[in-house]
Amino acid sequence: MRGIFYSLMAVLLFVSFGIAQEQESIDAKATVLAPISFPDKRDLDFGSEVLPGRTYTVLPGNATQAGRFELLGADDKEVSLTFSLPEDLDGPGENTISIIFSATSATHATNSDYVTGATSFNPASGATTSLNGSGSLYIAIGGEISPPSNQVAGDYSGTITLTVEYTGN
């Protein structure tokens, strides 16, 4: 009888040891900085009086016609700038006007006037730069169109898309 008891105790002890368990929790924490936003933007506008057979160039420093993007994000963080650019502006029917962007068609600046200290870059290649100490950056873009002499009259437009991403630096 005593032998049976000890055997039973051995089983009970083994089972009890087998279920000894401990659990503990810790926090996982993260602080995320501001996402990039576009508080303001303005269209690139070649004007309402474009004449066939002439060339029109808008420089990024043009105060009234250049396209503009105001960015806001985390202070001093590096961002990459990538443009998606149209090859043509679409007009009435199937009519289009070619648009060209050069190596100096875009600028980025940390000053809100878009000009002071601006750095030129090719919008087709993009750029990498940093937001200013207030988390702002100012991007301007120009371009060039040369409608042929037989260009059909009408309104022409295309879409310029700027993608801004943090690089992690």
Added chain:
Amino acid sequence: MYEYHHKTYNCKFDAGYHRFFRDSNRSDLSHIAAPVHESRIVSTGDIGISITHSFSMDFGNDLLPGVDRIIYPIDPGGRGAFQIEGEGGLEVSVSFILPDYLSDGGSQLPVSFSGDYAGYGTNPMGNSLTLFNPQTGLQMTLSSMPNYIFIGGRAMPPSSQPSGNYTGTITIQVEYTGN
């Protein structure tokens, strides 16, 4: 007749000396120097598991939307940590309850722990860790020395992630396997 007694011990762990103080006849252990961690061990014998000196995991205070942040278990900065003590030579299973997201109360920050984001060893500095996937856990043999488990992970804020302070809970479970 024969009776089987199942006792419950209240134990407190003193971090300064790495010793257990146990008193099966007293429920008041206030006379023991200030404990760092208190755990209740239910056992019919001296075998128990304690998890102490836990440290939170911190992905940092400067995560950028659209940029992943990875914390490795070998990185001293940011990794979470647990100190485990038990019966040396016995096998335990280690498993985690892991969050899919950290939350700031409104928004969610996706996180992942799938990969070699955990490691264990006996060096408190995390040297010579054996890496494992915390999603799947592992079985390991306890050392008679304190055992340390470190955990990292990946935070994956999308580009639209709202700014804020995000938190979640990582829970470790350690259990003797009987081997």
